[in-house]
């Protein structure tokens with residue numbers, strides 16, 4: 389069986405690494421990994437923008453009082469870094485983005501006409517994992533989370549949560565990710581959860597409504613809820629059969645209470661909004677780890693760190709190959725030349741086996757303005773004019789999804 393561990397693939401493909409001086413669980417991203425991550429982040433922002441979200445930025449530190457107010461200090465402290473004393477105040481690395489977003493919502497007077505207010509951020513958060521469990525991109529101490537909070541009326545919560553689920557399934561189709569199952573995560577025993585049985589029942593009933601209407605099969609599992617509310621978890625399975633949560637949708641009545649959130653209703657009175665927490669791809673780290681394992685390093689064309697390699701047969705075609713690459717780069721593609729100095733044509737083709745598009749440029753092709761095109765999966769669409777080939781690659785990349793080639 390092929391070794392599909394993302395740590396091995398990431399090292400082999402030069403995507404990310406760690407340094408003992410930066411610390412365990414704190415990977416850095418090399419240029420090819422950064423290209424994948426950047427493309428993924430831009431995709432998520434664009435999908436959110438099209439779905440009516442507005443993006444914000446908020447700081448990764450907050451005062452201890454903020455997390456006392458949100459409940460993280462009481463219920464989640466074991467997973468947080470200890471406070472830093474700064475000028476007599478205690479500052480904490482944030483364990484989640486929710487408290488900041490609640491404050492941003494609270495900072496202005498909100499009317500029912502502003503709702504649903506969909507606030508999104510790809511932001512940093514921190515988890516004090518023990519060093520024994522750290523590894524690769526799946527257990528890290530600094531997390532970049534694709535997060536959003538929808539502030540809405542109780543009547544809008546089901547539709548907003550359903551919209552978030554739809555965004556998740558569209559993203560999975562574009563990324564070539566399969567959900568292994570949907571889980572309705574409920575509280576278990578112990579003091580981990582905030583106590584307000586009526587709010588738990590209400591939120592759980594709404595999430596069941598969302599799941600039933602979506603038609604996806606799901607299982608209810610106790611002991612997996614967030615401390616402040618139940619959630620829908622979209623589960624994925626790695627090649628070794630281990631399951632983890634990638635995406636989540638939550639309906640939360642608790643935080644709006646804690647933060648005293650309000651909006652003005654059509655009746656002129658002040659009302660309490662609901663918060664829908666949702667993440668489409670979860671953390672960027674876990675998403676890239678899963679994409680690596682799911683595709684064995686052969687990313688969908690739009691995500692591939694290198695999308696096109698141009699292979700001049702001899703030195704005489706090198707200049708021409710660079711001109712093709714410049715054209716491809718101008719179209720927004722990630723393209724490179726792999727010339728004869730890097731070995732025989734066969735060796736260069738083998739080395740490019742994960743690159744979706746390989747274009748061989750011999751004397752005849754150079755003279756005619758053509759390229760002999762090979763796809764990563766072994767197909768050979770033939771000898772195509774440079775402009776037509778680049779246009780088709782650009783079309784595939786723009787369409788996203790996993791297909792390498794399609795109708796012109």
Ligand SMILES: [Zn+2]
Pocket residue numbers: 484485486536537665666
């Ligand atoms: Zn949240």
